[in-house]
Amino acid sequence: xELIIQLIAGALxxxxxxxxxxxxxxxxxVNSIIGLIGxxxxxxxxxxxxxxxxxxxxxxxxxxxVLGGGVGGAVLVAIVGALKKALVK
Numbered sequence: 001x002e003l004i005i006q007l008i009a010g011a012l013x014x015x016x017x018x019x020x021x022x023x024x025x026x027x028x029x030v031n032s033i034i035g036l037i038g039x040x041x042x043x044x045x046x047x048x049x050x051x052x053x054x055x056x057x058x059x060x061x062x063x064x065x066v067l068g069g070g071v072g073g074a075v076l077v078a079i080v081g082a083l084k085k086a087l088v089k
Contacts (some may be wrong), residue, residue, distance in 0.1 A: 002047075002065050003040065009069030010039010017074035017081075024081025034080050035073030042072015 014035015018025040025031065046068030 006043030010073030013070035013073030038076025
């Protein structure tokens with residue numbers, strides 16, 4: 001269930017970053033795919049840093065996964081968008 005939350009949050013974060021940073025926008029499909037990857041990565045990193053050993057899905061775990069997934073997706077879209085822009089020049 002945590003993986004699904006990370007994927008959804010990552011896709012939303014990736015698309016939000018693409019819309020907010022026009023120079024990093026890669027289109028909705030590519031933003032979503034990159035956001036999915038970044039969402040899982042960001043969620044896992046935050047989970048490891050937090051050391052949350054509780055089993056189940058309490059509110060704290062859900063918030064942690066949404067934040068980690070959303071931020072991870074947004075950051076990865078921004079990075080890939082900046083790299084694409086730099087390589088096109």
